[in-house]
Amino acid sequence: ATDDRGAAVAAMGEAFARFMAGRDDAAGIIGIGGGGGTSIATAGMRVLPVGVPKLMVSTLASGDTSAYVDVSDIAMMPSVTDIAGLNRLSRAVLANAAYAIVGMSRVPPIEAEGKPxxxxxxxxxxxxxxxxxxxxxxxxxxxxxxxxxxxxxxxxxxxxxxxxxxxxxxxxxxxxxxxxxxxxxxxxxxxxxxxxxxxxxxxxxxxxxxxxxxxxxxxxxxxxxxxxxxxxxxxxxxxxxxxxxxxxxxxxxxxxxxxxxxxxxxxxxxxxxxxxxxxxxxxxxxxxxxxxxxxxxxxxxxxxxxxxxxxxxxxxxxxxxxxxxxxxxxxxx
Known part of the structure; x- marks a missing residue:
């Protein structure tokens, strides 16, 4: 055990990535978080195939997101306010995020062309x-x-x-x-x-x-x-x-x-x-x-x-x- 929050966040991200890598039933994934939550959630998102809807509502979404997105197709949505309870702004942002992930997940996957x-x-x-x-x-x-x-x-x-x-x-x-x-x-x-x-x-x-x-x-x-x-x-x-x-x-x-x-x-x-x-x-x-x-x-x-x-x-x-x-x-x- 350790009291090091950074080490704990890194370990949770690795564990979540392993968990998601073993799933073949994900129609879509949404995450909500600040710095730690964004790191953990996107670690799991990045192991999913390109085309599976991935949406991260984050306090970090309007900055440099390369460490979280890398070469995946994660969509980053700014939370505007901090993730600290509900208010008139966060209700609107989170509602839009919910509608977005539901909409993306409901659409059947686009079939790949038969050509290599x-x-x-x-x-x-x-x-x-x-x-x-x-x-x-x-x-x-x-x-x-x-x-x-x-x-x-x-x-x-x-x-x-x-x-x-x-x-x-x-x-x-x-x-x-x-x-x-x-x-x-x-x-x-x-x-x-x-x-x-x-x-x-x-x-x-x-x-x-x-x-x-x-x-x-x-x-x-x-x-x-x-x-x-x-x-x-x-x-x-x-x-x-x-x-x-x-x-x-x-x-x-x-x-x-x-x-x-x-x-x-x-x-x-x-x-x-x-x-x-x-x-x-x-x-x-x-x-x-x-x-x-x-x-x-x-x-x-x-x-x-x-x-x-x-x-x-x-x-x-x-x-x-x-x-x-x-x-x-x-x-x-």
Whole structure:
């Protein structure tokens, strides 16, 4: 026994998660709480499948909820007042929450399409490529496109581990930049891990490996102040990766892909890895790109199942998206 409230809350969250993981009869789930209650309830919600209605009424719902939602589909509703008895405001909020969870739970689950699902990764600067790939495959596959913002990569990895996908087309591996160099959109150190664990057909590329993401300019660490930046919008500042950083990324990616026993095709766009990495654009740097590609060449262990393919195209060229589709169809057949 312990009098440590924090330890008790953590233990209760773990116990509730184990309890909910063993249930297959949940039509929906609703939670009400402050800091401790939100932590406990959402721990159980996160283990339920995507699509099961999940609603958390919380005093923390209008702040940073990433620790509670993570890569699940929990809906967070602000309680407005504290969870301390009923009043005219809490009655209205809780009534709306009750109506919401009942309404969501009454609706029959949407049937999945009969086509197999595949996961794809995209950033704004790789949108033309990924859009073309999805359009070419949509007749045969249910194409689930994930925004490579950290959460997107983690969600794709989690769903791959769950058995949802028939394959992955990981065009935009940019989250690795943020993992290695302190950006704000890292998907964590397990990026590319699901491909190795599941042996799914995997087609990848170097999409947006020319940039590390930060918030507003004043949030950029002091050690990077003399670097090349691009202001994506007032809240997002992009930093161009250097040849040294690109070598480190090439080695990191090569080592991770070498752990894959399933079919792997990694395609290199020699003329640029993003819309900003093109002649006349802010991040055009053939020397930095060459460092990335050469490191991949040195590190990647080719085999009958694993192939590294260099192509004389920009990542957003139609020929490159066509090559991604061709290689995926070949290994997924």
């Amino acid at each position: 699902a595949i996961g794809l990764t995209m950033f704004g600067v790789t949108t033309p490529c990924v859009t073309a790939v999805a359009a070419a495959l949509r007749e045969d596959y249910d194409c689930l496109v994930f925004h490579a913002t950290g959460t997107g990569g983690r969600a794709m990895e989690k769903l791959a581990d769950s058995g949802l996908f028939a394959g992955l087309i990981d065009v935009t591996t940019t989250e690795i930049c943020d993992l290695l160099f302190g950006g704000v959109l890292s998907a964590g150190p397990d990026r590319l891990g699901a491909a190795a664990r599941t042996r799914l057909p995997y087609v990848g590329s170097a999409g947006a490996l020319d940039m590390v993401n930060f918030r507003a300019p004043e949030t950029v660490p002091e050690r990077y102040r003399d670097r090349t930046f691009y202001r994506h919008n007032p809240q997002v500042t992009l930093m161009r990766t250097t040849p040294g950083e690109n070598r480190a990324m090439g080695e990191w990616i090569g080592e991770r892909l070498n752990r894959c026993d399933g079919p792997v095709r990694f395609l290199i766009p020699e003329l640029g890895v993003s819309a900003l990495d093109a002649p006349g654009q802010a991040f055009y740097d053939p020397q930095a790109d060459a460092a990335l590609f050469d490191a991949l060449e040195r590190t990647f262990a080719r085999s009958a199942e694993r192939q590294l393919i260099r192509l004389p195209f920009h990542i957003n060229d139609p020929q490159f998206s066509a090559a991604l589709v061709e290689n995926f169809r070949e290994i997924a057949a």
